[in-house]
Amino acid sequence: MSKRSATVLALVLALLAIAATTLFSVHLARRQGLEFETGRVLGYARDVLRSSDIAADQFVNAVAMLEAHRSAQPCSDTIVAVMRGLSLISSNLKAVGYVAGDRLMCSSLGKFAEGLPLGPVDTITDRGVALRLDVALEFAGGKRFTVAERDGYAAIVPRDMAIDTTTRQPNVLLATFTPGTGELRSSRGAVKREWIDALGKGTETSFVDGTHLVAVVRSKQYANGAIAALPLANLERQVRASEMLLVPVGVVAGIVLALAILYFARMQLALPAILKVALRRHEFFVNYQPIVDLQTGRWVGAEALIRWRRHTGEMVRPDLFIPAAEDAGLIRLITARVIQLVTRDVAGLFERHAQFHIGINLSSEDLHDEATIERLRRLAADTRASAGNLVIEASERGLAEPQVAGAIVRELRASGLHVAIDDFGTGYSSLSYLERFEFDYLKIDKSFIDTIGTGAATSQVVLHIIEMAKALKLKIVAEGVETRAQADFLRERGVQYAQGWLYGKPMSCEELRAGLAAGNAATAG
Ligand code: G
Ligand code: G
Ligand code: MN
16 A cells, blocks of 8 residues: 555544544434433333322322221211312322212311212223313312212312322323223323333333324223323433533544554554664664473573664554554564674673573565565674574565575575574464474464363364374474463463463563573473
8 A cells, every 4th residue: 555545545534533522422412312301201201191090099098998988878877978088188189079960968177968970981991980081060160070980989180180190391291091082181282192012011111203202102091091201402402411421422432543643553563664773773782581491490592673763762663563563564674683683692602501592483485585584694603603503484475486585495404503484373374384394383373272171172183283293293382372381271281382371471681591501491401
């Protein structure tokens, strides 16, 4: 990809990041607003229903009390007194009375000689309660009542009692209805009967209907239902309130993400130039990670791993800059620097530890460049390395053109260097490479070591790799060993060497020397 198109891509990604987080926050605000208002409208509907259910409870209770006085005349002084008591203790009932025919004969309000006409019954509920939904009582002015009646006993409730209770918001529509018939009993505002159908067999539902956010609920005990509806304008107001809170957060998150993208893109794009400066400023150094004998736990060698500390103090990870250096054609310069640093770091080491080896990673370009041979021969000479003291690590990717790389690997082996195939199992056509090249070590990639003891399907692969390496008479190094269980497993399967945090993290050359001086090294090989 050209630098130009990479820049454009990064910019597009950055803009997308801002757009995506902004849209997401708008979506979130909408959902949160809807959730909030739905909760509110359901709350209103439940309040209304509770009021109706309390009235029904009190009515059932009153009927039971009056049934207990069956022996007395229904409109005797005794019974009317009981009725008075009942209406006094029943907060949601205005009066309790006795009905004969379609007339209220007596009630807690007194006796009516001829009886007061109530009009015909509108509905009989499934529990046998006869309901008159719109009754005018002559002494009560224009006020309308609902009269519930069973076995002659009746309760009188103001028709709008349930919906009068919740009036915190003036623009809320409220209604009560009879679930069986879907009839509205009372309503405030333009409530639609069709809304009841949305309830189906359930006891609660909420939905948006064109202009309103609607909640419909039904009693589990009584033939009572309630509706509450909020104009969508309320919802919009709530959504906007949520947006005020969430959208700025989303935008800021988007900007942070975009800046991160641009930062990394710029870093990647500018990396070749920065790498050259870093080489000039000697910002690279090498760490060494011990490789141990699994039988004795002693150090048999170490892998040289490059480190980059920028002049700003920031450490840059090799997985970031090595691929970039490879892309930019700068990896040979980096390898040359590593060889130079190792020359200095290991001076005198092999004289004291004749069996110790240092591993050096080579990239594809190194393995296709004759100059690498010369550099490594000089390293061997300068460090007085004997055969096997220096090991080059080549990944399968590094051996992409076997003709050229093969010739170089042969020459290096002829000069007494040993060769390890690195990150084994992560590349491709591993088998053909194993046959084509003469390797001394096979390094099993950490990803396979990680599967040991997990029961994952791929955990079998490590066994096959071990068998294959044995058949080819390769020494095996397990990479990334972190637990004793992994080490035990590998040792039992005949793996000789391991590298990993269990034994030691990459360390400075001083620490390596200190460890060797302390007797960590294998003495006889
Ligand atoms: O230790 P660590 O995080 O540094 O290594 C990350 C990756 O960088 C590994 O895959 C390792 O092989 C690679 N790497 C480390 N040092 C070198 C080096 O000197 N040359 C090359 N080509 N790769 C290296
Ligand atoms: O060259 P190679 O790809 O083998 O590089 C080894 C990499 O693995 C380095 O990045 C090194 O720091 C890392 N490494 C070595 N041992 C362990 C380990 O036990 N655990 C983890 N997570 N990483 C390790
Ligand atoms: Mn390696």
